[in-house]
Amino acid sequence: MLRQTEAARSPVFAKEIIIEPVTRIEGRAKIGITLDDTGSAARVRFHMTSMRGFEKFLVGRPAEEAPGILACISGVCPLQRHLAANQAVEGCFGTKVPPAGRLLRELSQVLAHIGSKTLHFFFLAGPDYLVDSNRYARNIFGIVGQDPELAKRVMQTRYRAQMMLEKLAGRCIQPDAIVPGGFSRPMSCLERDELYAGALEQLEFAGFAVEFAKERVFPRLETELMRLGDIESGFLAMVNTEDGSLSLSDGALRLMRPDGSFHEFWGREYSDFLGEHVEPWSYSKFHYAQGWGEGFSMDLDNPLGIYRTNSLARINVADCISTPLAQAEFVEFRSRFGRPAQSTMLYHRARLIELLHCCEKAVELLEDPRITADHVRNEAVPREGRGVGCVESPRGTLIHDYSTDKDGFITRANLIVGTSHNLAPINMSVTRAARDLIRNGEVTEQVLNRIEMAVRAYNP
Amino acid sequence: MALLNTEGGSLGLLDKFEILHMPMLMDHKYFGLPYNSCEIDIPKAEVGLISGGITDEMRLRIAEKMRRQCSVIVALGTCAAYGGIPASIDSFEDEELFGGSRRGAEETDSETNSVLDVPKFLGRTFALDEKIDVDITLPGCPPHPDRIAAVLESVINRKSLDWPLKAVCDSCPAKREGKGGVHKIRRFVKNARYQVNKPLSEMRCLLEQGFLCMGPVTLAGCAGTGGGLPRCIEARVPCRGCHGPVRKGGNQLLDILNALASNGIDTKDLAGRFLPHLFCGARAGLAGRRSVRTAPEF
Numbered sequence: 001m002l003r004q005t006e007a008a009r010s011p012v013f014a015k016e017i018i019i020e021p022v023t024r025i026e027g028r029a030k031i032g033i034t035l036d037d038t039g040s041a042a043r044v045r046f047h048m049t050s051m052r053g054f055e056k057f058l059v060g061r062p063a064e065e066a067p068g069i070l071a072c073i074s075g076v077c078p079l080q081r082h083l084a085a086n087q088a089v090e091g092c093f094g095t096k097v098p099p100a101g102r103l104l105r106e107l108s109q110v111l112a113h114i115g116s117k118t119l120h121f122f123f124l125a126g127p128d129y130l131v132d133s134n135r136y137a138r139n140i141f142g143i144v145g146q147d148p149e150l151a152k153r154v155m156q157t158r159y160r161a162q163m164m165l166e167k168l169a170g171r172c173i174q175p176d177a178i179v180p181g182g183f184s185r186p187m188s189c190l191e192r193d194e195l196y197a198g199a200l201e202q203l204e205f206a207g208f209a210v211e212f213a214k215e216r217v218f219p220r221l222e223t224e225l226m227r228l229g230d231i232e233s234g235f236l237a238m239v240n241t242e243d244g245s246l247s248l249s250d251g252a253l254r255l256m257r258p259d260g261s262f263h264e265f266w267g268r269e270y271s272d273f274l275g276e277h278v279e280p281w282s283y284s285k286f287h288y289a290q291g292w293g294e295g296f297s298m299d300l301d302n303p304l305g306i307y308r309t310n311s312l313a314r315i316n317v318a319d320c321i322s323t324p325l326a327q328a329e330f331v332e333f334r335s336r337f338g339r340p341a342q343s344t345m346l347y348h349r350a351r352l353i354e355l356l357h358c359c360e361k362a363v364e365l366l367e368d369p370r371i372t373a374d375h376v377r378n379e380a381v382p383r384e385g386r387g388v389g390c391v392e393s394p395r396g397t398l399i400h401d402y403s404t405d406k407d408g409f410i411t412r413a414n415l416i417v418g419t420s421h422n423l424a425p426i427n428m429s430v431t432r433a434a435r436d437l438i439r440n441g442e443v444t445e446q447v448l449n450r451i452e453m454a455v456r457a458y459n460p
Numbered sequence: 461m462a463l464l465n466t467e468g469g470s471l472g473l474l475d476k477f478e479i480l481h482m483p484m485l486m487d488h489k490y491f492g493l494p495y496n497s498c499e500i501d502i503p504k505a506e507v508g509l510i511s512g513g514i515t516d517e518m519r520l521r522i523a524e525k526m527r528r529q530c531s532v533i534v535a536l537g538t539c540a541a542y543g544g545i546p547a548s549i550d551s552f553e554d555e556e557l558f559g560g561s562r563r564g565a566e567e568t569d570s571e572t573n574s575v576l577d578v579p580k581f582l583g584r585t586f587a588l589d590e591k592i593d594v595d596i597t598l599p600g601c602p603p604h605p606d607r608i609a610a611v612l613e614s615v616i617n618r619k620s621l622d623w624p625l626k627a628v629c630d631s632c633p634a635k636r637e638g639k640g641g642v643h644k645i646r647r648f649v650k651n652a653r654y655q656v657n658k659p660l661s662e663m664r665c666l667l668e669q670g671f672l673c674m675g676p677v678t679l680a681g682c683a684g685t686g687g688g689l690p691r692c693i694e695a696r697v698p699c700r701g702c703h704g705p706v707r708k709g710g711n712q713l714l715d716i717l718n719a720l721a722s723n724g725i726d727t728k729d730l731a732g733r734f735l736p737h738l739f740c741g742a743r744a745g746l747a748g749r750r751s752v753r754t755a756p757e758f
Contacts, residue, residue, distance in 0.1 A: 018491055019489065020489060020490050020491060021483045021489070021490065023483045023484070023485075023486060023487045023488070023489070024483075024484065024485065024486075024487065025484070026461070026484060028483075030578075047578045049516075049518065049578055049579060054545075054548075054549065056549065056552050057548045057549055057551065057552065062647055064647060064648055064649050065648075068697075068700050069545060069738065072544070072545050072601050072700075072702060072738075072739075073545050073546070075461045075462075075602060093649075119464070123464070123485060124484075124485075135487040135488075136487075138487055139485050139486045139487065140485055141479065141485075141486070155464075158464070159464075159465065162465050163465075169695070170691050170692060170694065170695035170697065171691050172465060173461060173462060173465070173602050174601050174602065174702070176691070176692050176695055176697045176700070177695040177697065179648070179651070179697065180649060181649070181650065184651060184695050184696045184697045185651070185654075185656075185695060185696040186656055186657075188656075188657050281578070282578065283578055374656045376651075377650065377651045378650075379649060379650035380649040380650070381649065382647065382649060408647075408649075449487065
């Protein structure tokens, strides 16, 4: 809403701008911009307007119920919450997962990423680059009108990816088949064959998506828009401990400074390295790298403790990617953009590299004969303990930290969702974008959409 | 999001419907263009789908505007229908939930609340029909895409929906042999007993195996309109009750306690269990409950 304040001086333009809702993201958010007397963005705030506060009500519950509860709190990243919660419970109970259970879980994880990344690139962010800038056409329906064959392929391929996940994990939104100790049921050979055919189709589509983006999206994105929402930060993501390769489900956390140096730690040590900062104008807390010992500041000229998660972070911190096609793209990315690559717009390219990797991984997992083994779950024996589950969600590193009493009831819980790591960086990116784009109080719909594009890159 | 998972990726729906406002996919903003209105702007439409419970002032304003602008309002999903899991935090005070965070911005315009603020929370989570008139309630977490499509078709064809009020048990083919052997509810810490690669009809009822399955007190139909199997149970996991009570106004907690007690199953351990009222906490009778945990015996 544009409104003149009581104290306006030379009010030739409006002083407050609201972008609400921030559209074409999965979460709920708004941006508030205050202009100064020169018509420049003086204060910019990005708010996630959904607040959950679920840690409290987990306390006192049987720990094995937590995954089913947490899967249902939102339609955003439900499978990853479900998986991280199970890992945390297993940590508390000291439960190991049998090999087939691990494979089924990892397959669920990559299938969930595939659906999310396809959704984001084509449905959410893609219209900014693929259709006319008219806001009425700047959406997936505009793509349907402009390029119906592309739209049809995208929508149907994503639908089939979702149905693969539904077949495997019980449902594609709010899954239930991942359980403490493993998976709720084994995969039959028939199911494996059906999913394998589907995985090959998804892989072909991912290859198409990468080439499509290189031809139609990245040339503009990585030139005229390269500096949109530009900030400098560190990066946090999970890596495979054996070879430092990109990992989505199992590994150590690697926290990289802006200069490229990094430190690795296990998920259960997260509180030694990650701190929380509170702002009075936000329900959500801002995470920062307290392990760097420099404090917290979102000052664009002197950021302190700021790190990012999600696709760009995972590409930056990894030493390599274990699957060949994605690895080739990774090598090209690294050679062109360095390490760590800072441009916010590079989230899109990083996300498609991950899409390719996830599809390759799905094929690889389904080729593993162990995935159809009967033994998919070990009994979880409730006991006193502490467990920390870490997985990489499409939005960033997800951390679930529980403690249980001798009967296996939760006594303490702390959850860090993927987007909350990125709250400070997103605030900085929209501040950068607003300061760069708003001059002399001139605010157009296209300018404001550009500011939103700085948010969409993060896929909050 | 469930709308995008209709058959073929929602392409079929686009042949029949024009979507005018959907923040996840389209750029329509609440406060006009170029953002110069205090009134929420939502276009007129035949059908309005509203998901989520009413938790804050902004959601309430949006719901009220949708009611004024839409001929038919659909409460989409269990959160809109019954409050859902978010209602569970109603048991706690703000300070317990948010810690050092404040509710709303510290800076406020002296004459009006600054619109730069985050929205103020209401006293508790409300089901949609506690705040506006609702024409169709479609529970589910989320509702199956088939059912969403069926609701939309029913509106344009001016036909009422005829979904029988059945419990999940009525659509579950698991074997029933009698609950006489169950005296206490077991925790779901190991898988149910079933034969690998055999159909669900050869697995014994999960409740009869001693697990807390909410099937008897949960509305059937979570698998869509094609008569599919209950989704959790098909995955060999006890029903968690996300489709809400069989009849509107039903109380899943009381209903399951009655069902278990009538079969001679000890229910005192369930007093502290969360599952029975997980999804329907918005109703005044369930808001503000505090959990009382008792340790189960194995």
